[in-house]
Amino acid sequence: MKEFVVYTALRIALFLGSLALVFGLWWAVAGEVPVLWAVVIAFVMSGLGSLWLLNGPREAFAQRVQERADRAAKRFEDMKAKEDVD
Structure with a gap:
């Protein structure tokens, strides 16, 4: 769970x-910012x-998920x- 929280926090x-x-760059160049385009580009x-x-946190998260799946x-x-024995 820790790896998930770390990776998600880093992505955010x-x-x-x-x-x-x-x-900031768009504001400095144009003086106004279309928010939708800024969000898409970001x-x-x-x-x-x-x-x-x-890459490191993603690999740690993937390893943790693989361990749980195993x-x-x-x-x-x-x-x-056990069912086969019964």
Whole structure:
């Protein structure tokens, strides 16, 4: 659960940082900002940035999910084997 919270918090922070950057640059150049376009551009920037910047936390999260899936599969197989014995 910790890995999920860390990764999600980092994604949100990356998006907000991208939004602030896009908003600030657009405001400095044009004097007014169409909010929808700023959000769309920030969303794309943060998505692309997360591919490189958040690789470590994403891998930790994926490993945690895989471990939980393996444990669940083992429990399922154990229960299935117990039914076969009964």
